[in-house]
Amino acid sequence: MEYTKFSGKTVNDAIIDACQKLEVTSDKLEYEVVEEGSSGFLGFNAKPAIINARVKEEEAKPDQKAKDFLNDVFASMKLTVVITADYNEDDNSLSIDLAGDDMGILIGKRGQTLDSLQYLVSLVVNKGHEEYIRVKVDTENYRQRRKETLENLAKNIAFKVKRTKRPVSLEPMNPYERRIIHTAVQKVRGATSWSEGENLQRHVVIGPDRKKQSYGNRNGRYNSGYGNRNSSQPRRRSGDYQRREYTDEQKKHPDDSVFSTFESEHLEEAPTTSLYGKIEINKD
Numbered sequence: 001m002e003y004t005k006f007s008g009k010t011v012n013d014a015i016i017d018a019c020q021k022l023e024v025t026s027d028k029l030e031y032e033v034v035e036e037g038s039s040g041f042l043g044f045n046a047k048p049a050i051i052n053a054r055v056k057e058e059e060a061k062p063d064q065k066a067k068d069f070l071n072d073v074f075a076s077m078k079l080t081v082v083i084t085a086d087y088n089e090d091d092n093s094l095s096i097d098l099a100g101d102d103m104g105i106l107i108g109k110r111g112q113t114l115d116s117l118q119y120l121v122s123l124v125v126n127k128g129h130e131e132y133i134r135v136k137v138d139t140e141n142y143r144q145r146r147k148e149t150l151e152n153l154a155k156n157i158a159f160k161v162k163r164t165k166r167p168v169s170l171e172p173m174n175p176y177e178r179r180i181i182h183t184a185v186q187k188v189r190g191a192t193s194w195s196e197g198e199n200l201q202r203h204v205v206i207g208p209d210r211k212k213q214s215y216g217n218r219n220g221r222y223n224s225g226y227g228n229r230n231s232s233q234p235r236r237r238s239g240d241y242q243r244r245e246y247t248d249e250q251k252k253h254p255d256d257s258v259f260s261t262f263e264s265e266h267l268e269e270a271p272t273t274s275l276y277g278k279i280e281i282n283k284d
Helices: 011-022 062-076 109-126 142-164 175-185 248-252 261-269
Strands: 004-008 029-035 049-055 082-088 093-099 134-139 168-172 191-196 203-208
Touching: 004 011, 011 029, 011 049, 062 082, 062 093, 062 109, 093 109, 109 134, 109 142, 134 142, 142 168, 142 175, 142 191, 142 203, 175 191, 175 203
Parallel strands: 093 134
Antiparallel strands: 004 049, 029 049, 082 093, 168 203, 191 203
16 A cells, blocks of 8 residues: 555644544554644744555465465475465464475475475564464475484484493484484483584484493392392302202102103112212222
8 A cells, every 4th residue: 555645733633634534543554754844933934744654554464474485485496386374373383284296395305495494484474473483384294204203213223322332423403303302212211312513513412321220229239149249148058059859759750850861760770779879999
């Protein structure tokens, strides 16, 4: 809408005149002062105040602003893309889905092109907006597929780190993907993660969590009887072992007892003798 000239004794009078003729309130009026006006001397040489005014254009909604911007971008790229935008006023979020024949161009390597589009759309819709609007741009369900891939990657590396006890550095990622990695690693006991680097080189490192690596009791010691110096059970000495005595009934049924095959055969042949017999020493 073009500006229209209005006048009055003062600037306020000119604004009131503009509001009455344009049938709007002052908060919806956009104006610029052309002449301040003056009362002159004793009423002589008085000059009226002059303003150029028009009705403020209604600000487009975030979803429409995003569509207009993306249409211009895709037109310059000579791409035919169907844009679906959904703005949720409750949580102040904007979800955009792109559909077309060759969406791989818009995804780019590891989603870098898609992330760039999302960043630019966020700048456009948040310009002049009081509350921050969270923007998500997706195509062909790439965000969900990428999330599942990162979760599997994080878990596999976390288990590997537990075995090798050596930290592993991942490739640089954006904050959203780094958050996915951290969340997945938290579910693996004995592994932890942190971020290193600055700006575009910011990446995640997965390493062993020594605080959560416990073995046995709270003191980190095994509770088994053997091999534990602090065990309350006394260790057996070689002289403490005794030969097992078997009953006559067990000897009659060696298959039902704990005899070895060698013992069973010899008991059947000579049940009244010892296992190895008597050793005779010749004294010549």
